Amino acid sequence: MPDRELIDKICVASKRMRHHIINMTYNVGNVGAHLGGSLSSVEILACLYLGVLKLNIDDPNWENRDRLILSKGHAAMALYAAMAESGYLDVNQLSTFKQDYSLLCGHPSLNGLKGIEFASGSLGQGLSQGVGTCLGLRRKNNSSSRVYVLLGDGECDEGSIWEAAASASHFQTNQLVAIIDCNRLQYDGETIQIMNMDPMADKWESFGWDVNEVKGHDIADLLEAFEFQSRKPYVIIANTIKGKGISFMENDYRYHNARLSKSLYEKALVELGAEND
């Protein structure tokens, strides 16, 4: 059972991350931002950055670090928020999100922002990069680092995900952990309406992966899932709610990418409550 203190710490960070995401979105005005999938990824990324990943902030390229690949690159706001909460970024830097020449692009980029392993934005590529990273670690006899790849459930429409899933199993990349932010919505609507990939767990299992299905906003559940040491490639299917935390955004696909008016912004802040409670 994960440590209570750690759970509380991640809970507080998650709340702050939601504030960061709302602030970043309001700050970019009419440009809008990927709210829904960022809010659904909050606890997953908070657990990773504050409780799971072996990282060295002073040495982002430390050989024995764990690698995180944000394959669903549109959840960049959640990533930056988690990086801010874990000390990788100055919280004030978040206000530069999507500004001209900012290191905090709409999708993560290798533009000098420390701690980003791969640029993303074109869906369906992170799992292949994760397999290759695992093969590289094996060549270097690094068996202690794990490679985490955060995917979206809509992203699993991409055929390249399944090419990668098969190859992970074939090459026995047992250091690979995929997490699916399974919020059941994509840009145009419900995943079962747009492209039904159910039963998701059975698909991964049939590709030779260990599968663990968890409540994606339950920190204790997530931490426990991350503790599991698999002898196969391992996927955590995190059942989440798109737009989680703001009632009028929850389960509404229109908030996949949206802007916030002043009144909606204020309403969202009221729902979230004080940032540091």
Added chain:
Amino acid sequence: MIEYNKKSARAWSLLGTCGAHGIAARELVESNPKVVIMTADLCSFSGLDRLKTSCPDRIYNVGIAEQNMIGIAAGLAKEGFVPFVNTYASFCTSRCADQVRVNMSYMKFPIKLIGLTAGYAVGILGATHISIEDMALMRALPNITLISPADCMETVKAMIAVSDTPDPTYIRLTGSVNTPIVYTEDYEFRIGKAIWLCRGTDVCLIATGSMVSVALEAVRMLQEDGISSSVINMHTVKPLDKDALMEANEAHRLIVTVEEHSIIGGLYGAVSEILCRLGSHKTVVPIGIEDLFVHAGSYSWQLQESGLTSANIRVKVQNFFNK
């Protein structure tokens, strides 16, 4: 240790550029511990059978999954390795263009992409297997070096040369087995530095890949017509050797580009893009594949159909001077 001499040139020519690729891959694996070789189910075809037996841990066969192959190569490159990745030219460029764009062009991982049978080498298999647009695609992507070796010896040299650079690179292998020989002895191969194979005063034939040997043939024919020709082996199409091009423009009355590729976006495009920036320049006549898919057929027949022959070069040059 590889020896560059007449005997090697003959032996490699028999194998063709795919076989020469295998020779270079063996050398690279032996000499550079960071090199790994990847293929999409083309171990045998790309001359890797011996390496597969002698060093199985240095080869990754990812099956028929080109998109995944590029992503895996990016992961390996990120961890410090130098992946040489091969499959048919059409499949490693257009099939996985987005993976190439993101991982090689955008993130600049030093992946060395080897396009086998570029042009018409397997044209008997139809338009799916020919590759007449790969240079156009790769050339439009920032940061990617593009090399098109003139023969098997240059294939070996190019592969070894690119292993030492941090640049993402596409090597386009043209020609079938019994590849015509351009080089029979060792020479200096420098990425981005064109090679003058002969010098004349009337026409400069700027050729790349399989068309270098065809251009050399044309020189002898044109000589019979009293036309003095130069031939440049433009093995690196990006970055193009501008100095050589400027010299070609100044020292000749006509420039002809010769390539086993579409006349859109390849060598003709690269040459024209530079010359058009000048206030005035010599006429540039393109010899390449028109904007269409030639019907499936043998390699030699397709070359003939597309006018990729020394006889056609002669006619085009004669037409210009007889105007």
